[in-house]
Amino acid sequence: MKYISTRGEAPVLEFQDVLLQGLARDGGLYLPESWPVFDAATIAGFAGKPYADVALAVIRPFVGSAIREADLKRMIDEAYASFRHSAVTPLVQIAPNRFVLELFHGPTLAFKDVAMQLLGRLMDHVLAERGERATIVGATSGDTGGAAIEAFRGRERTDVFILFPDGRVSDVQRRQMTTPTEANVHALALKGNFDDCQAIVKGMFNNFAFRDRVGLSGVNSINWARILAQIVYYFVAGVALGAPYRPVSFTVPTGNFGDIFAGYAAMRMGLPVHRLIVATNVNDILVRTLETGRYETRGVAATISPSMDIQVSSNFERLLAEVHGRDGAAVRAMMASLAQSGSFSIAPGPLADILRHFAGGRCNEAETAATISGTLRDTGYLLDPHTAIGAHVAGQLDDGTVPMIVLGTAHPAKFPAAVQAASGLHPDLPDRLQPMMTAAERQTVLAADQKAVEQHIEATARAVKSLA
Numbered sequence: 001m002k003y004i005s006t007r008g009e010a011p012v013l014e015f016q017d018v019l020l021q022g023l024a025r026d027g028g029l030y031l032p033e034s035w036p037v038f039d040a041a042t043i044a045g046f047a048g049k050p051y052a053d054v055a056l057a058v059i060r061p062f063v064g065s066a067i068r069e070a071d072l073k074r075m076i077d078e079a080y081a082s083f084r085h086s087a088v089t090p091l092v093q094i095a096p097n098r099f100v101l102e103l104f105h106g107p108t109l110a111f112k113d114v115a116m117q118l119l120g121r122l123m124d125h126v127l128a129e130r131g132e133r134a135t136i137v138g139a140t141s142g143d144t145g146g147a148a149i150e151a152f153r154g155r156e157r158t159d160v161f162i163l164f165p166d167g168r169v170s171d172v173q174r175r176q177m178t179t180p181t182e183a184n185v186h187a188l189a190l191k192g193n194f195d196d197c198q199a200i201v202k203g204m205f206n207n208f209a210f211r212d213r214v215g216l217s218g219v220n221s222i223n224w225a226r227i228l229a230q231i232v233y234y235f236v237a238g239v240a241l242g243a244p245y246r247p248v249s250f251t252v253p254t255g256n257f258g259d260i261f262a263g264y265a266a267m268r269m270g271l272p273v274h275r276l277i278v279a280t281n282v283n284d285i286l287v288r289t290l291e292t293g294r295y296e297t298r299g300v301a302a303t304i305s306p307s308m309d310i311q312v313s314s315n316f317e318r319l320l321a322e323v324h325g326r327d328g329a330a331v332r333a334m335m336a337s338l339a340q341s342g343s344f345s346i347a348p349g350p351l352a353d354i355l356r357h358f359a360g361g362r363c364n365e366a367e368t369a370a371t372i373s374g375t376l377r378d379t380g381y382l383l384d385p386h387t388a389i390g391a392h393v394a395g396q397l398d399d400g401t402v403p404m405i406v407l408g409t410a411h412p413a414k415f416p417a418a419v420q421a422a423s424g425l426h427p428d429l430p431d432r433l434q435p436m437m438t439a440a441e442r443q444t445v446l447a448a449d450q451k452a453v454e455q456h457i458e459a460t461a462r463a464v465k466s467l468a
């Protein structure tokens with residue numbers, strides 16, 4: 001399988017290089033040259049199979065001959081053995097024809113583990129084969145950072161630097177990043193918001209001299225392998241509820257558009273998907289875009305669903321590339337307008353294409369809290385604030401024709417203050433995570449300034465390398 005950039009001007013790459021690159025050198029995001037398509041019999045055959053077996057079947061066509069099948073299988077088996085539920089991503093029914101797909105049974109209690117546990121192993125494998133090291137960077141609004149650090153801590157071939165907005169993540173999220181003691185882990189608290197962190201990460205990828213000097217790799221969902229691993233659970237959930245013989249719908253708590261783009265990919269690969277519903281908090285740029293065809297950034301408000309406090313939604317560019325027939329010039333024009341004026345418009349044809357599959361709804365702070373308390377009262381099920389946004393929007397937009405699957409993106413114990421305020425219940429962390437709540441923290445506070453971050457990384461990454 002070959003990969004091309006959404007902006008059409010970066011080298012065409014094989015899987016191993018896409019895995020290590022992160023952002024394409026033209027500033028775009030990599031997409032597979034074509035979508036592998038499974039026939040109905042193949043999809044039906046996923047029913048009842050272990051998660052890791054479905055993962056191998058879904059992921060293998062994208063990897064091709066880049067990694068030996070036995071190695072790929074071993075890494076997938078190991079990645080999902082680290083999950084605390086035998087189904088890996090179980091479905092729980094919360095209402096007639098409505099389900100939560102629990103994606104938070106991995107080591108850091110968020111859906112990011114599903115991809116990151118595999119990504120860490122894949123990167124290590126490719127780096128070892130090449131005899132190389134990499135400097136991993138990531139921007140986080142809370143969950144990607146902890147999952148990345150968990151996946152890469154102590155790995156010899158990588159130093160991992162995570163940029164997070166100081167004071168804007170939950171205590172649990174921060175401690176997941178600041179308490180690991182391994183020398184290759186670096187938590188950077190930036191004086192800004194998530195969009196500042198993400199812009200600095202992208203800026204570092206666009207600084208080719210720096211990028212090449214430190215061997216930069218990215219673990220945000222700009223990295224295709226992140227999306228790839230997330231496609232799997234759409235198939236697993238879909239077949240559990242009747243696909244390919246009947247369609248299903250998904251409502252996805254959305255920020256960077258990575259998770260829901262994985263659902264779009266599953267649909268392109270043959271999964272019958274009735275609708276993909278984007279659910280946002282009050283930072284609703286994507287919902288406004290679906291309503292008006294105009295993508296327009298505004299300030300970011302801090303909410304009780306901090307992981308979704310995002311304006312610049314990276315993976316929307318992948319969808320734009322799809323609905324513009326992979327026309328790199330069209331994507332470049334929209335992204336240039338975004339960089340210059342903070343906005344761009346989508347032409348009526350591509351917008352209609354998007355709206356054939358996607359709908360969107362928003363959920364404010366009071367509605368989030370009311371959904372947590374109402375769902376607990378009616379069903380006994382405790383939602384985290386992000387999943388609650390999905391549940392609320394599903395309630396608004398579900399047309400009731402097919403099973404609706406709400407993606408359960410985090411465990412409520414990651415956001416105990418918000419959950420307790422809404423429901424009166426204090427969700428406890430699992431015992432294995434309790435020690436970090438009293439462990440010493442280690443972080444570096446920096447201005448939200450690309451140069452400052454680059455200088456810190458260059459100095460620190462070299463120091464760690466010279467110890468290795």
Ligand SMILES: Cc1ncc(COP(=O)(O)O)c(C=O)c1O
Pocket residue numbers: 110111142143144221253254255256257258259260307308386387409410
């Ligand atoms: C708990 C949680 N829910 C939802 C999201 C949004 O997912 P995405 O950025 O893939 O749209 C995130 C962050 O990415 C998250 O951490």
Ligand SMILES: N[C@@H](CCOP(=O)(O)O)C(=O)O
Pocket residue numbers: 139140141142143144145219220221222255256258307308314
């Ligand atoms: N919500 C995310 C933001 C980064 O998203 P990613 O999927 O692009 O890594 C987080 O929790 O960090």
